[in-house]
Amino acid sequence: MGERRRYCSCSSHGFSRPLPLLSFLFFLCLHVSIAAAAATGSGKPPLLLKSTQESILRDLLRVERIAGWNTTASNPCLWSGITCSPSDSNSSSVVTGIALPGYGISNSSVFASICALDTLLSLDLSKNSLADLGDRFSAPSCSMKEGLRSLNLSSNQLATSLGDLSGLPQLEVLDLSFNHVKGNLSIELARFPQLRSLNLSTNGLNGGVPTSMLPSLEELVLSGNHLGGPIPQGLFAYRDLVMLDLSQNSLTSDVPDEFWRLEKLKTLLLSGNELSGAIPGRLPNSTTLSRFAANQNKFTGSIPSGITAHVKMLDLSYNNLSGKIPSDLLVSPVLETIDLTSNSLEGSIPGNFSARLFRLRLGMNLLTGSIPDSIGDASKLAYLELDDNNLSGSIPPQLGKCSELALLNLASNGLHGQVPDQLSNLEKLVVLKLQMNNLSGSIKSTFSSLTSLSILNLSRNSFTGEIPQTFDQLSKLSNMNLAGNKISGPIPVSVSSLQYFNRTQSRGKFPDCGSIPSNIGSLKELEILDLSYNNLSGTVPSLPDLPPSLTLLVLSYNQLTGYFSPPPHVVVNITGNPGLTTASDTDGDGISADGKKKRHAVLIVIFAIVGAVVGLCLLGTVIMFSLSKRIYRVEDIGPPPEQVLPQIINDHLITMNSIHTSAIDFTYAMEAVSHPSNIFLKTRFCTYYKAVMPNRSIYSVKKLDWSDKIFQIGSQEKFGHELEVLGKLSNSNVMVLLAYVLTEENAYLLYEHVYKGTVFDLLHDGRPGVLDWPSRYSIALGVAQGLTFLHGHTHPVLLLDLSTRTIHLKSMNEPQIGDIELYKIIDPSKSSGSLSTIAGTVGYIPPEYAYTMRLTMAGNVYSFGVILLELLTGKPSVSDGGTELAKWALSLSVRPEQREQVLDTRVSRTSVGAHSQMLSVLNVALACVAFSPDARPKMRNVLRLLVNAK
Secondary structure, eight states, rough: OOOOOOOOOOSSTTTOOOSSTOOHHHHHHHHHHHHHHHTTTSOOOOBBHHHHHHHHHHHHHHOOTTTTTTOOOOGGGSTHHHHEEOOOOOEEEEEEEEEEEEHHHHHTTTHHHHHHHHOOOEEEOOOOOOOOOOOOOOOGGGGGTTTOEEEEEOOSOOOOOOGGGTTTTTEEEOOOSSSSSOHHHHHHGGOTOOOOOEESSSSOOSSOOOOOOOOTOOOEEESSSSEEEEEOOOGGOTTTTEEEEEOOSSEEEETTTTGGGGOOEEEEOSSSSSEOOOTTTTTGOOOOOEEOOOSSSSEEOOOOOTTTOOEEEEESSSSEEEOOOOOTTTTTTTTOOOESSSEEEEEOSOOOOTOOOOOEEEOEEEESOOGGGGGGGOOOOOOEOOSSOOOOOOOGGGGGGGGGGGGOOOOOOOOEEEEGGGGGGOOOOOOOEOOOOOEEEETTTTGGOOTTTOOOEEOOOEEOOOOOOGGOTTTOOOEEEEOSEEEEOOOOOOGGGGGGGGGGGOOOOOOOOSSOOOGOOOOOOOEEOOSSOOOOOOOOOOGSOTTTTTEEEESSSSEEEEEEEOOOOEEEEEETTTTEGGGGGGGSSSSSSSSGGGHHHHHHHHHHHHHHHHHHHHHHHHHHHHHHHHHHHHSSSSSSOOOOOOEEEEEEEOOOOOHHHHHOOOOHHHHHTOOGGGGGEEEEEEEEEEOOOOOSSSSEEEEEEEEEEEEEOOHHHHHHHHHHHHTTHHHHHHTOOOOEEESEEEEEEEOOOOOOBBBHHHHSSOOOOOOOOOHHHHHHHHHHHHHHHHHHHHSOOOSSSSTSSEEEETTTEEEEOOTTTTTBBBBGGGGGGGHHHHHHHSSSSSSSSSHHHHHHHHHHHHHHHHHHHHHOOOSSSSSSSSOOOHHHHHHTTGGGGGGTTSSSSSHHHHHHHHHHHHHHHHHHHHHHHHHSSGGGGHHHHHHHHHTTOO
């Protein structure tokens, strides 16, 4: 949300402020730097604090007892978050700044002490739990209010209005973002005549965009509210405006053509509204505008020529723009990023490219012609997306000059010919998508040189020949799809050495080939193997020769023969192999059931007669035996049988709940994990076992394999501390750890067993009946509440793999987010850059992860958006054809009349109320899966939008 910008930070924990034009900030930062230098020993020791102010701070420390506040120094000027500057007399110091973000402060009485600091210039209490301000700032006793210049109360729970801050006439910087601020802005803003920066993003503001006369206003951020109506003409009275963010609101009508009159405007964000009409034609006249984003609106017409003459970043994606791309659009020497995804643009791609171009997205349009050879001039290009167009011709060899490319997506076009050898120069390429073209020739060693490659999709082309043995050089490959080609020959033995391909959870189909390699078991972490629709022959490898982590094996429509006994925890599909039988097709000795039907018919008659007699005799015995077992079954359990159990190095109970502390027996837990029959779920990193304790209580035991080098458990003490912190979390929609066991090779984590499947099972495993909308909506709310809880901590808990497979169900509509500890104990740097290791399941991976390779809260929001789309559509995150659900939904959502096609008609047509609410939730989902991370709402706002969906 909002503009990403540089800041001048006025203390190590202090408030932040954009660079432009705030003279008082220079003054303040100068004083802070002097104080900081003194505090670190680089200058003279800090002067003693003025005695009255020292007394105030010590009273604050004693009364409020702020947890975690570092106040060990004898001089309060050296306390964490306290900034002091010399007074005019130079005889003592005075407090000029207080910054205590994320300290869990919830009581508004904290302002009673702070108000007495009459020299305070800046106050930062962001990321706390304040719910109200009371009347502190308007009280006559608050001597601080007359001098305060900067106030940051963002990310609290304030249900206040700006009128409650009317007693701060000198305020220049005000940040109340991520609260519950209400009121009429147009009236209340007049109370702050000195205001230069105002951030009210992600609140509950209604009405129109305020037009109060604030002659000094430089920054106005109102994104993520409920503002409606047109953009008012009065807005252009803010002649000093540098940054304006009105994104993620409900603004309508055409955009005025007067923005060029704001001679200092650098950033203009209008994304995620209902704006229509043409892009302002005079916008190119603005010589200061460097970033313009108007994506996810209803703009029509053509793109104005010259719009990028001064703009570095342009985002007009997901609109209804048509016509040709202006010939000068991509040539501007300052242009760095341009996104025109999902419009109706026609014609060819202009042949002139800026040398500074970093990101170019033209996917999902109607573009024709070939990819210009001059694309090589964009030598700094890192992200190129031209998919879902009507491009023809061959892939230009000049792409090999773009040595910074991290993602290249040319899928779903009409490209033909061979892949040029020059692509082997792209050593930084992480994602390569060429599927659904007419490319031909053999799969050369070209791809083997792309050593950073994580995702490779060459499906639905006309490639021939064999898979090169040199593919073993692709050590970071996590997902490969070669389906729908004319490839022949066996699966190369070298594939088994692909260290990170082993971790794929997608259905990377192998091409037509001979037999299943006997060494397929060396893919020790392969979970899903789909070999359907090939010409495979021979037998299926026996149980010891299969990957131990396998959960799904699809062998349908091949020529396989013989007898195959699948592992009990693996789902197997062998349809279309008439010569292949499994344990379910036989009686256990390898003889098919069909071969025994006649013999069974004769035996049935004999056994029926004998059974009638014997049955009467046994009936009494059975009844007595069952009763005795029911009476004595607790005593009958006995200790675990004699066997070699994992050697426990350390075990620890985290929970203090007496029910669990008296029930959990670590020996029984270790006995349970020794039997594969107790496995009830496998995910990409974990195996879950069901453990029955002596008192018949059931717990889930999750195993982590320490032998995997990406698990950075570290010392037992460090590992235990991390688990202790997570175990203290308490939220009904998050799986909370109760205890853990450490052995030499594994870590075992214990949870309460309330498992009724996963959301994926509920939506996609073919269960009878259709899950109704109230249940789906309840699941959406539960996951949103859990994720908001995890993101709301001082140190947010990020999810490594958020998908419908990692959300467990306590009931049909009660979800629990699992695997929350993985972020703490998995070291992405040990993944050698594997995208799947740090980014989760294919289909849920945010587009920016392809080149940032970094987990973020915005990335988690994207994954949650995909989950919402699954609940709304009933479709999986990736279709059988390889189309990602998020892209499909976004492509249809551009035109309102097509949004109906996104919804699952089996539930949307059950009632008018369900239909209306699903459309509201669809808007939330589409905002979550926006291409730009900045355009995605925070989880707190997502939850609010879902609660209010009608």
